[in-house]
Amino acid sequence: MAASCDGDRWFQLYIVERQAAWDMIRRALETGYSTLVVTVDVAVNGLRERDIRNGFGMPLRYTPRILLDGALHPHWTLNLLRHGMPQLANFVTARSRDAHSQAALLKRQMDASFDWDALRQIRDLWPRRLLVKGLLNPQDASRAIALGADGVIVSNHGGRQLDSAPSPMTVLDAMVAAAKGAPVLVDSGFRRGADVVKALAMGASAILIGRPLLYGMAAAGGDGVDAVIAILRDEVDRTLAQIGCPEIGLLSRDFIMPAAPI
Ligand SMILES: Cc1cc2nc3c(=O)[nH]c(=O)nc-3n(C[C@H](O)[C@H](O)[C@H](O)COP(=O)(O)O)c2cc1C
Structure with a gap:
């Protein structure tokens, strides 16, 4: 990925396994990424009932419905046949060369014990720009910035995690105030240019x-x-x-x- 892009590169990190995460941070540093985004709102995966209903999972299972879908989308199917099943490149290791074992790694629960001390360790490992993604509580924003984060990303993960989490727009004012001038980025549900304009007018630095x-x-x-x-x-x-x-x-x-x- 790093070799294929000469723009400003950001690396988004999930903590599945501490040692593997620290290794990825080092790799991101060595390959010239400017920004590390640590996502903290997936202590456990949300229960995505639509995925269950649609039989969606990793790796892709060839159910009759998927095969029919493939037949109806020949361009997509030809691409898949030509290039093979997409790989989860960051999980390609000697132990997990195929999509099956990579998916098994990804399916493992996140490290739910991730806490402020772990964030402090990341701050020590990563000297460049550090953003904490998935905050909705102003106290957490203050604490992340006091701990050395360069900014926060207000997000409810696109409404895909906790069903009753607030919409980022309803907490944006308080988050901007809590960040005391540090960048506050925001995402989840932005679909129109007018949505983007509203969030910027309320003090967001950028919309994802x-x-x-x-x-x-x-x-x-x-x-x-x-x-x-x-x-x-x-x-x-x-x-x-x-x-x-x-x-x-x-x-x-x-x-x-x-x-x-x-
Ligand atoms: C298919 C899919 C995969 C995602 N994977 C990640 C991920 O690996 N890490 C992460 O921080 N957020 C992930 N997200 C959440 C997005 O980063 C983002 O917070 C959310 O999609 C924003 O909402 P929007 O889709 O309504 O714009 C994912 C979202 C989708 C739809």
Whole structure:
């Protein structure tokens, strides 16, 4: 991955096994990644009932439904036949060369004992930019930054973890205040340029996009991803023009009208 990209590279880390995680941090350092994103909202996997219902799992099982789907999407199937089953590259080791054993590794529960001390150890190992992803509580944001994180990512994991977790937009104000000027990025459910504009006006430093890019990728590969970015960019521009904000850097709370109490 590092060799195939000459842009600014960020590495997202899950702690499945401490030693393996520390090794990955070292690899990310050696290969020139600028930013380490430590995701902390998957102490255990959410119960994704839709995945269960659709028989979705890793590695892919060839059920009649999947085979029919493959027949209806020949381009995708040809690609799979040509390039083989996608590998989980970071889990490719001498012990896990095939997708089956990599999936088994990934399926193992996360290290639910991960705590503030472990985050401090990561801070000691990683001298570059460190972001903590998956926080929704302002006290956690303050604590992460006091401990040396360079910023936080407010996220409920796209609503895929705890069903009753708050929407990041409802806690964004408090998170920005708690971060005391440190960058606060946000994701989960951003689908329109206007959503992006609202979060920036509320003080977010950046908005991260998850599934829309995956939908673009699934529909049309790299061109699909470019198309999604172009749509969002156009919507952001239009929204800025419609609210009378000449440039994105001038967005502020002055452009926000609080919702009337229900
Ligand atoms: C298929 C899928 C895989 C994901 N894998 C990870 C992951 O490995 N690490 C992580 O921090 N977040 C992961 N996420 C969560 C995203 O990083 C992000 O928080 C979320 O998708 C944002 O919401 P959105 O999809 O509504 O934009 C994943 C999300 C999806 C949909």
